Amino acid sequence: MVEQLLVGLIVLIAAAYCVWFICPADLRVALVRRLQRRCSDTPAATLLPGIARAAAVPNSACAGCGARTRCPANRSAEVIPLQRSAHSTK
Amino acid sequence: MTAATAALDAPRRVALLGNPNCGKTALFNLLTGSRQKVANYAGVTVERKEGRVASPSGRSYRVLDLPGAYSLNADSADEAVTRDVLLGRLSDEERPELLICVTDATNLRLNLRLVLEVRQLGIPMLLALNMSDLAERRGIRVDTHKLSELLGMPVVSTVGIARHGADRLLASLDEIDYAAVAEHAPEWKTPSLDQVTQTHRQVREILEQVVASGEGERRWDESIDRVVMHPLLGLVILAAVLLLMFQAVFSWAGLPMDAIDAATGWVGVQVGGMMSEGPLRSLLVDGIIAGVGGVIIFLPQIVILFAFILALEDSGYLPRAAFLLDRFMGKVGLSGRSFIPLLSSFACAIPGIMATRVISNTRDRLTTILIAPLMTCSARLPVYALLIAAFIPEQSVAGVFNLQGLVLFGLYLSGIVSAMAVAWVMQRFGGSLAHHPLMMELPTWRLPNLRNLLLGLLERVKIFLRRVGGIILAMMIVLWALSSYPAAPIDAIGPAIDHSYAGMIGHLIQPLFAPLGFSWEICVALVPGLAAREVAVGALATVYAVSGGADEAAALGTIVAQQWSLATALALLAWYVFAPQCLPTLAVIKRETQSWRYPLLAAGYLFGLAWLAAFFTYQIAVALGAG
Incomplete structure (x- = not known):
């Protein structure tokens, strides 16, 4: 029984990590912000700064990329929409 | 104090401007020390840094460190902010009264373009010839008086990282004629291609008059370039370099891969022997060790591949390859600028x-x-490596090439050719097959720095291991659970995995892939591959381990060779040339295009191409007797 519980817990943590990993960073950050608003007065609030930091870390395929310090998760406002670059000459 | 004297005493507004990596920020730190204020420009996340400095005469200056820019024709948010500050377009930012244009003295050819462009704005300017110590060490001598005369602005040598490296610059600040500052914001128009070419010509003419560089080094570079960038010979060299790279991936990685394989097999046996039968043992042996071991075995091949890429990058070969391929890019309507992103x-x-x-x-x-x-x-x-090792015999071709390496080279080439074909179709139907000329700075040839190379490789190894210990491990655990539960009924016939969730998912989607010759096990492996493609290999290892026991898991290549036909393996290779299943990539396409249309288009056309390529490969292979 204990073995079953332990295996169940490991699988649960792994599944949660997979979901966390697949989520785009900005979605994770938005989720954590919502949590921060809701749980600011609860004991869980002490964990939230750490979760917020983890949410902003690019951890999907971006983690394997040399340009990760310029990840859109951190510098989203710098994304150049296609329409804007249309003004450039060629 | 009168208003007039107050205005005279007000600190002058000075802005530091320059290309990225010209040592501008080091110079800013040297000038302003700890007297800096850091914030963001309104509305964007581009950093705004301002500091204060006093000249030897006691006059006070407010120094603004503008974001690095190659041109006022902005291609990034950083460059747009720089342009807008200079043109007085930002409501919260006063126009500077003096521009200190910081240039890298070792690379004036690139840096002077911005200087000439900004000079047209009519703002008083001063040129800081930064990194002048480094230029001197490299034998580059710049005639600062002549340069000042040609540019029509004071030129001062600086060393941003030396304690007194900006003393002469500070003294020069008082000598500027600030009366020349225009009342109205300067005008600027996007330069035409002719104007850009004209600026390049002007830079060349100036450099010929003011720079005396290490002639020997330049001649050496030019002689290598004559061979390496020859329109025909250059392409042969490029093909040879790539071929060598892929040959090495298979030929040199054998020993370490065998060692990792033996080590993971040993760990599996040891762990399995120490534990009694049960779900925890199965999770560890069939799920984690078989799955993760099935992926980690490829570390040596990844290290060899990146060792080549890093060495080529460090030597200065890659930009030259971009130049060589510009002609081909042009034929499909793309410019050489697309080469670096594609690389x-x-x-x-x-x-x-x-x-x-x-x-x-x-x-x-x-x-x-x-x-x-x-x-x-x-x-x-x-x-690729798993399937090639399982199905392609290790034999030499023409006594020189390794067949496995050639197949890998062919797969990489298929990706490139397909990309060019798709680009041609997109550009053709978009009505734009015009060729845009490519202008880029070619770095000096140099021997790859061993330290840089090792650091780069170490970084790649860390990244790979983080992936193995992170998402791949987690995926293997989840896949093990899906492959093990629910347990098969007591009276069930056939393997227990057929009754699991993974078995159900595999059997559900298998009809879609049946014409491609994919078994349900392959279909199951494709699903976790959505998060990271290499997970597919670990997933196959786990699925076969759960269905067959730990012994089989230790030799995934052997199982694949025994249970799959050659036609199926070739179809899966063809599938992976196009395979769209990488969710993070689709997410980035969405972000960069600010639209759902393009990621959906990418996923759709890649899936269609992958399916068709695998279908034709399988059917042709079966017709030829490989089924």
């Missing part, structure tokens, strides 16, 4: 897609974004 995509499509920001033409950028996933990223390597 980055060989490591991972995500940085490649982000690197398309350097492409100013919308259609070129969009096309490059959409074809970037066709470049063979390093995550596909484990899949």
Whole structure:
């Protein structure tokens, strides 16, 4: 029984990590912000700064990329929409 | 104090301007020390840094460190902010009264273009010849008096990292004629291609008059370039370099791969022997050790691949390869500017897609974004390597080439050719097959720095191991659970995995892939591959381990060779040349294009191509008797 519980817990943590990993960073950050608003007065609030930091870390395929310090998760406002670059000459 | 004297005493507004990596920020730190205020420009996340400095005469200056820019024709948010500050377009920012144009004295050819462009704005300017110590050490001598005369502005040598490196610059601040500051904001128009070419010519003429560089070094560079960048010979050399790279991936990685294989097999046996039968043992042996071991075995091949890429990058060969391929890019309507993003995509499509920001033409950028996933990223390597090792005999061709390496080269080439074909179709139907000339700075040839190379490799190893210990491990655990539960009924016939969730999912989607010769086990492996492609190999290892026991898991290649036909293996290889299943890549396409249309288009056309390529490969192989 204990073995079953332990295996169940490991699988649960792994599944949660997979979901966390697949989520785009900005979605994770938005989720954590919502949590921060809701749980600011609860004991869980002490964990939230750490979760917020983890949410902003690019951890999907971006983690394997040399340009990760310029990840859109951190510098989203710098994304150049296609329409804007249309003004450039060629 | 009167208003007039107050105005006279007010600190002058000075802005530091320059190309990225010219040592501008080091000079700013040297000038202002700790007297800095850091904030963001309104509305964007571009950093705004301002500091104060006093000249030897006691006059006070407010120094603004503008974001690095190559041109006022902005291609990034950083460059747009620089341009807007200079043109007085930012409501919260006063126009500077003096521009200190910081240049890298070792690379004036690139830096002077911005100086000439900004000079046209009519703002008082001073040229800081930064890194002058480094230029001196390299034998580059700059005639500062002549340069000052030609540019019509004071020129001062600086060393941003030396304690007194900016003393002469500070003294020069008082000598500027600030009366020349225009009342009205300067005018600026996007330069035409002719104007850009004219600026390049002007830079060349100035350099000929003021710079005396190490002639020997330049001659050496030019002689190598004559061979390496020859339109025909250069392409032969490029093909040979790539071929050598892929040969090495198979030929040199054998020993370490065998060692890792033996080590993971040993760990599996030891752990299995120490534990009694039960779900925890199965999770560890069939799920974690078999799955993770099935992926980690490819580390030596990834290290060899990146050792080549890093060495080529460090030597200065890659920009030259971009130049060589510009002609071919032009034929499909793309410019050489697309080469670097596409090259980055060989490591991972995500940085490649982000690197398309350097492409100013919308259609070129969009096309490059959409074809970037066709470049063979390093995550596909484990899949290719597994199938090639299982099905392609290790024999030499023409006494020189290794057949396995040739097949790998062919797969990479297929990705490139397909990308070019797709680009041609997109550009043709978009009505733009015009060739845009490529202008880029070619770095000096140099021997790759061993330390840089090792640091780069170490970084790649860390990244791979983080992936193995992170998402791949987690995926293997989840897949093990899906493959093990629910347990088979007591009276069930056939393997227990058939009754599991993974078995159900596999059997559910298998009809879609049956014409491609894919078994339900392959279909199951394709699903976790959505998060990271190499997970597919670990997933196969786990599925076969759960269905057959730990002994089989230790030799995934053998199982694949025994249970699959050659036609199926070839079809899966063809599938992976196009395979769209990488969710993070699609997410980045969405972000970069600010639209759902393009990621959906990418996923759709890649899936269609993958299915058709695998279908034809399988059917042709079966017809030829490989089924």
